[in-house]
Amino acid sequence: xxxxxxxxxxxxxxxRERKIRLATAVARVVALxxxxxxxxxxxxxxxxxxxxxxxxxxxxxxxxxEALTEAxxxxxxxxxxxxxxGRVQLGKVARKLxxxxxxxxxxxxxxxxxxITPVKKEGWYLSGSLTGVAASREALRSFEEQVRSYDGMExxxxxxxxxxxxxxxxxSLRFRYRLPSxxxxx
Numbered sequence: 001x002x003x004x005x006x007x008x009x010x011x012x013x014x015x016r017e018r019k020i021r022l023a024t025a026v027a028r029v030v031a032l033x034x035x036x037x038x039x040x041x042x043x044x045x046x047x048x049x050x051x052x053x054x055x056x057x058x059x060x061x062x063x064x065x066e067a068l069t070e071a072x073x074x075x076x077x078x079x080x081x082x083x084x085x086g087r088v089q090l091g092k093v094a095r096k097l098x099x100x101x102x103x104x105x106x107x108x109x110x111x112x113x114x115x116i117t118p119v120k121k122e123g124w125y126l127s128g129s130l131t132g133v134a135a136s137r138e139a140l141r142s143f144e145e146q147v148r149s150y151d152g153m154e155x156x157x158x159x160x161x162x163x164x165x166x167x168x169x170x171x172s173l174r175f176r177y178r179l180p181s182x183x184x185x186x
Contacts, residue, residue, distance in 0.1 A: 015107065023102055026052060030095040049114050093179055094118070094126060101130060104146050108139035124179040125154070134169040144173060152178050 006014070029048050094116050105111040109132060116128040130147070134140035140162065148156040155176040162171035 019105075022052065023099070026102060027095075027099055030091075030098055053112065097126060097177055100150065101147070104143060105132070106139075106143075108135040109133075109143040126177040126179065128175055128177070130171075130173045130175070132171060134171060136167055137163050137169065140169050140171055147173060147175060150177075152180065154178050 026048065098114060098116060101114060102111060111130055111132040113131040114128065116126050119125055119127050134143060140158070144156060144158050147153060153175060155174075157174045158171055162169055
């Protein structure tokens with residue numbers, strides 16, 4: 001890979017800047033959804049995350065125009081999902097949870113996808129999953145514990161088979177997050 005030619009000291013700031021740019025782009029898309037009351041946008045967050053990964057690859061390959069077009073399509077699709085003003089609170093909580101979960105990723109745990117779905121069963125909660133690659137078993141276990149210790153997390157499950165390889169562990173972590181208070185959405 002190209003970054004093998006750079007020293008770790010030179011590569012680390014570039015990696016941090018890339019993460020900051022990615023987090024900023026995701027935060028802008030999610031903030032737009034919360035501001036206009038997009039309750040139905042939550043399923044599209046997964047698509048946004050996947051489109052973000054696609055856009056990253058395209059940017060790395062030099063096709064910036066295609067990535068910009070893809071981002072515009074995602075924003076147009078997000079605007080079409082507007083339908084319920086009562087779900088603004090749910091969107092804000094989901095946005096904060098998404099940002100906090102993305103912040104838990106590190107050089108040793110790379111998140112590839114996030115799914116968050118609101119569920120009303122004995123109160124409101126968010127059900128979801130995180131997929132990615134961990135550099136080692138220890139990194140995956142540490143990440144799992146960080147998610148488990150997040151305030152409001154009721155259930156965190158990583159299948160045992162995710163721990164089978166010693167390195168480059170592909171995982172799918174499922175979680176259930178209890179909302180601090182019930183939103184007024186139906």
